[in-house]
Amino acid sequence: MSEITLNYASPVDLDTHGHYRPGGRLGPRYPFQGRITDDGTGEFPAEPGRYHLYVAAVCPYAQRAAIVRSLKGLQEVVSLSYVDDDRDGRGWAFRERRGADPVNGFATLRQAYEATEPGFDGHVSVPVLWDRHGGRIVSNNFPDITLDLGTRFGGDPDVDLYPEELRPEIDALNTRIYEFVNTAGGKVAAATTEREYHEARRAVVDFLDELDARLADRRFLFGSAITESDVRLWPTLVRFDVADNPSARISERPLTAFPNLWAYARDLYQHPAFHENTDLTVLASTPRETEPWRVQVEPSTPDWDLPHRRAAL
Known part of the structure; x- marks a missing residue:
């Protein structure tokens, strides 16, 4: 195997490259949708050492993949590297802060997209x-990536993130988590009228209240074991008080005011797979000036190391 030349992108330069904007491509926002198979068939069979994950510490969707990789014990099966936390018009890039691309020696992640589809002009x-x-x-x-990592590569047999008998319920809850938590901040922030804004934010708060009640008598969303739903919910919760809520002005109450949800979030944070794949220092965002009819929310940094006392549930 030839030695990889490690390359770094030049520093972020907004004056030269501008802010990142998705390209003009028509069609799916996430166009590459190959699936891993575990029976040796298909284009992408599960094979140790064959696949690599590119992730970003600041991205909640990428964080999910890193967490699942750790939960399933796939560190020696699927390799992983990080892009830099910041980006300009060139998109995600490799810089010294997070390290070089160890697989291809790319300077920017766009090179991986262009290697797959020459002339790629998308997100x-x-x-x-x-x-x-x-x-x-x-x-x-x-x-798809977290589902395949959780179900196709083997890994820890005691960790079943997507149990066959619970899949319809997990899928249904995941749809609501995506609508009312994962993408909620953007929807609330994008509201252009006071009525639209309050309707959007109340839908989020109502769902958080529902989750808080659900977690009163169960340790995780589906009982005593972590599932795909917990992995999808948690990266947004860890950003709620430092980024999503003060930026979008969703709720007068911080995460810490939802007692069961807050204890549950700490429980997950203190699990090695979540803790080791979380960099709290890069999650905060700066609140922006906004309309006076939006609720006033100040960023806060909760103590994630407080005892959670949920092990008996």
């Missing part, structure tokens, strides 16, 4: 699951 997103053998992207469709 350069993370996570990306890369096939070393084929020299191409398997998938940048984040929901």
